[in-house]
Amino acid sequence: MRHLIIGASGQVGGHLWRRLRHQATEEVMGTYFSHPEEGQRALDFTDGVAVRQLLERYQPDVLWMPAAMPDVDRCEKDPALSYRLNVEAPCQVGELARDIQAKVVFFSTDYVFDGTAGPYKETDDPNPLQVYGRHKVQTETFLLQHVPSTLIIRPAWVYSNDPNPRNFVFRIVEQLKSGNIVNAAVDQINTPTDSDDLVQRALTAVHRGDEGIRHIVGPKRLSRYDLTISIAREHGYAESLVKPITTTSLNLAAKRPLDGGLVTIFP
Ligand SMILES: NC(=O)c1ccc[n+]([C@@H]2O[C@H](COP(=O)([O-])OP(=O)(O)OC[C@H]3O[C@@H](n4cnc5c(N)ncnc54)[C@H](OP(=O)(O)O)[C@@H]3O)[C@@H](O)[C@H]2O)c1
Helix, strand or coil, X not given: CEEEEECCCCHHHHHXXXXXXXXXXXXXXXXXXXXXXXXXXXCCCCCHHHHHHHHHHHCCCXXXXXXXXXXXXXXXHCHHHHXXXXXXXXXXXXXXXXXXXXXXXXECCHHHCCCCCCCECCCCCCCCCCHHHHHHHHHHHHXXXXXXXXXXXXXXXXXXXXXXXCCHXXXXXXXXXCCCCEEEECCCEECCEEHHHHHHHHHHHHHHCCCEEEECCCCCCEEHHHHHHHHHHHCCCCHHHEEEECCHHHCCCCCCCCECCECCCCC
């Protein structure tokens, strides 16, 4: 199978790219935007002409789209940019992929739900609390209606062992290393997702020919505070360095789903 990953320089896309590169039966091309990675090519996915040229030349069987603007607070402060990157670009890329009969895999989010009664199943109705979640729902709806065979994957709180500031485990360990107290919300509950597990299960879903929406998350449902405590413990730091706080006290630009997390109705 031939795979094109738009956003292979990101956390999720990077894991997928590295996994596929080492599989003899798969062929993969990955793109970056502002963080060049050796072996990948530059692409701005808002540039429809460049996307069309790449698709026509490479002819992928599967077009993966982890590319996004996933900074929830930035989306809230700049909804026009969020619309461009989280709605316009992925919808346009989806249509271009349809034109060459490539299967589209779009990464959405647990933030499509309001977090009043988690965990949520694929059949539950979205009710996003913030710009980011609303834009993801808009793109999901468009792709499901206009791009047949689309697979939408919703992970939640993706983590890895990557030494990269985009990975929250790395950020927490760096703070602990510097002797700083780490604030962690006790009232945000979610289902953290290991990025290796996410890409393995996403690949299985693609090879099986899955379509529609799939929740792919970890098995445990825990608070940001409990998760941060477990990261501190695992890296040999005292639990007292983690301070329990409430989400309200963080004064974040975008609202967070509190009683959140995902489950799947699929095997
Ligand atoms: N991380 C999570 O906890 C989480 C949870 C739920 C859902 N998701 C969803 O999963 C997906 C992947 O998340 P992630 O954590 O891997 O995000 P990430 O690390 O921030 O990666 C985003 C990717 O998008 C690329 N990109 C940004 N602007 C672009 C543009 N104009 N043209 C082309 N590519 C562009 C980035 O390229 P450069 O870095 O090279 O600029 C990067 O490769 C997103 O759709 C996100 O909404 C993530």
